[in-house]
Amino acid sequence: MSSSKHKPSLKFGVMLFPGSNCDYDCHYAVREVLGEEAEFIWHADGSPLRYDCIILPGGFSYGDYLRPGAIGKFAPAMERLREYAAGGGLVLGICNGFQILLEAGLLPGAILRNQGLKFICQDVYLRVEKSDSPFTSLFRPGQIVRIPINHYEGNYLADEETLNKVTSKGQIIFRYCDSQGRVSEEANPNGSLANIAGLTNEQGNILGMMPHPERCCEKELGGEDGLLVFRSITNSLKGGREAVAG
Amino acid sequence: MPANQAKDSLLELALSHGLSRQEYRQIQPLLKREPNQVEVGIFSAMWSEHCSYKSSRLHLKKLPSRGERVIYGPGENAGVVAIDDNLALAFKMESHNHPSSIEPFQGAATGVGGIIRDIFTMGARPIALLNSLCFGPLEEARNRYLLSQVVAGIAWYGNCMGIPTVGGETRFAQCYRDNCLVNVFCLGLVEQGKIFTARAGGVDNPVIYVGSATGRDGIHGATMASQEFDEGADQLRPTVQVGDPFTEKLLLEACLEAMGTGCLVGIQDMGAAGLTCSSVEMADRGGMGIELDLSRVPVRERGMDPYELMLSESQERMLLVARQGSEEEIKKVFEKWGLPAVVVGKVTPDGNLRVMKGDQELASIPTPLLTSQAPVYDRSAKAPAYLDEVRCLDLDCLAEPKDYSQCLLSLLASPAIASKGWIFRQYDHMVGLNTVIRPGADAALLRVKGTAKGIALTVDGNGRFCYLDPRTGSGLTVCEAARNLACVGARPLALTDCLNFGNPEKPEVMWQFSQAIEGMRAACQALGVPVVSGNVSFYNETSGQGIYPTPTVAMVGLMQERSRYLTCWFKNEGDVIVLLGTTGLDIGGSEYLNIIHGRVQGTPPPLDLGLETGVILTCLEAVEQGLINSAHDCSDGGLAVALAECCLGPDGQRYGAKIALAEEMRLDGLLFGESSARIVVSLEGENLSPLQSIAKTHKVPVKVIGEVTGNRLRLGRWIDLRVEEMEQVYTQSLEARLATEKGERGR
Amino acid sequence: MIQAKVYVTLKKAVLDPQGKAVHNSLLSLGFEQVKEVRVGKFIELSLAVSDEKEATALLNEMSRKLLANIVIEDFSFELQQT
């Protein structure tokens, strides 16, 4: 089942907060499916981070109490993450990980309760808005992919100035769309501003996204579109030698 | 206070706990002295129906609980069943009916929390949840409120824990209006060498309290679950407990880590009757005593007295017995997860539960008095009078529908049948990366990482059938569960149950109960499925009005080669559609009779265990040999609804079908009757004859009834509907009904 | 027009996991002076009503029916004419 056709050459870190619950899943996707090395980073551990990519996994850090990500942002490991990211290290925040990055100010904007106020767990379609980021280098421009979402709070919000900025600087990576790629209100599951499902910081080395790529890395689980995110990361880290998918 | 006045107030206390006068009088001779207040509290909790199973114990013994693969059956926190030489599954189901009708969100949430603790107490990592829910009709605002809050509560707790809720069932009937049913199931995976049990052992070993601090939550909870509600139920409200899934997640991780240290001797969750029940059970199972010092128990509120400390049902707490000298190591593990771990007592050789506060002895009771010597009743049973009346259904007075297409649409719109997407979209059903078949199919399928195996899960109940005939009804329930597993291709391993009934002191209820056990026993024996754990919930009554007798069954199945799994949806244009089993004139107790005619009458379909077994085996062998492309059993709504559901694949993968049936009986019976032991399969024409020969060896009738084709469902001359139209009704009805939800609590 | 502020708080004896988590976080941020934290809801409503008595009656009803879950929560409110 492990697709490790090659010897692992890259090391991913998966940050573990009290209440994280997609930590094992991310670890599994990296090790067993992607075939690279993965290690957990304990939130209270303040030692410097030496990884090729760091994943902030989904879940309910600190029970999502007060606001999702509000308490997690103070972890000692987060201080190290700032340094790591400032040095250009790749960071992927998924769902709660994205929320923590927003709270920490490492990504612009904020997240509100879903417009429908209910938890949503389902597959959604995303349009890849930028395929030359380190996280999407193997996607075709405008490719439509199917990845599950799973959250109470995924309703992305930013003020107008921020929206203009992230748009013009090409920071928006994924938008919610329908199966035909139409970005519309009907295809917006949670009320996110401009259907934003994932975006990066200005430097482009930190991606936060609500959908869970680790959940669709294998056919058996309903699709492999998520694997392309991880493969894009390794591809960029290895200097972009792999060819773009189909 | 004068002596006899004090005695009176102790009697009052016992009565307020739900003990009878007579039971109270038994305490003194057993204890050979007068009990004090704390002791009366302890006796009352342990002798409550909920903890003692005093009305059900004699009957539960009749259920088969052994099997080659069974490692632990009833008597532990969860049943444990082997799936190979190394791995095992731990699972159990539990009811949280009473707390949920008082505060649906927290009641359901803490129910989930409780069952999860039962599983990780065994050393297993929880990997799946199921839930079975029954409510009053959705026309009433209060019932819509209950449903949405219960679902939200389950979602909140399960999602936060990172345990996927992969299935469930949801039913509606007037009788559940004031007594909704919330049954939750959890399954965990464990290596056989790492199973833990709740036994105290080793004299002087420390007893360690871990998890949340104790507050005044849920005092009387165990007894609340053992009493009928009356209109004054509001007074029971202060006992409502609030869940904290975040703390439970930490507790789960910390406990599993602590188990890995090799320092633990035994571990038990604190559920009903909190510290009392957990320490008594641990001591009793280990044949030891336990001494507790209440002054060391972490508390959340000031001024809690010993009685409150012993009976509090604060959530997210566990009791451990560890090896002497390992205290620091254990503490370190819990500290890492931000949880207190406090030595609150020790194991003693004398078999007593001894409660101290510093040097002062507050209670001392030999544990057998609380367990094996607790009252057991062989309560009298009598068939209820209502049966004669409801069982006679005069079909001649039942007008057949004029428009069968419309009739099918009405059934697809019925909340019992319509898609439960609105519910399971709110549950994280994917976390853990194991969910191969998501909710919405006959059974969920999980993979077992590192193996080719799959685990199938289903939960089923049918209160209406059981109301009309509890014995047949509960047998049919077990069969339906096994059939659901067979439809995905999994062989039944074992089951767990929740037996939801009314007041057992009523002979009619006791009759229903004993009949249901009989039916379950017979079906389990015929299918070779042991009952490895379960739970009884009595007193589901309000102001004398009881629920339908509702045994709920969660069955776990195993697939050696999961890649062969099937779903219920048609896969290819041109496939032949075949019905396994036979259709009788079985309108009694059907959803059709209920929805279209507004009647709950007649007798449920006959239980033919031979045919059930044959149909299940035929389906399984056909799956294993790769002969069929889809399989779906007929249940609520009968053949017509089953066929409609086969057309409505997920993600808009729709197929039509053309079906021809001989008009061998009343059309409503033919189309909507609920004869059991039937599975609709679809396959390529060339596989028909191998399927027929398998069926022949199991003496199962096989009938080719049609073909997968086009985008309409055409059933004889009677039904002709666009699949898209059916899909709209099917997928949107529940949501549409709940959209009228005004958020009102409706009390 | 009346401006109303409704405060919804968990009953005293009821566990407040959110308050506990916030408290712990504040402590670990060094705010050791904090002895207790309870988290509740604060709901602001504009009412097209001029009579305070009427507003009070309405708010009581709304709170009981919807804004507070009186099984585990208490509520109180303040009015202000605008």
Place this chain on the structure above:
Amino acid sequence: MIQAKVYVTLKKAVLDPQGKAVHNSLLSLGFEQVKEVRVGKFIELSLAVSDEKEATALLNEMSRKLLANIVIEDFSFELQQT
């Protein structure tokens, strides 16, 4: 000891999905007098501090750091000596 009440509300410009839902529910329950609803948080803290100035400074810091997300929320507070 100082008892503090912190009010955290969404900024005016931010759409409040929860407030909107509560408003709709109230309307459908027949409370047509309700014109607007905003849902915020109400946080009660006990501070082992006697000086109000000190308490004010602390609360400002706590709110900015943790209790409110100033990207989308405003906060205010009241103190009471006990």
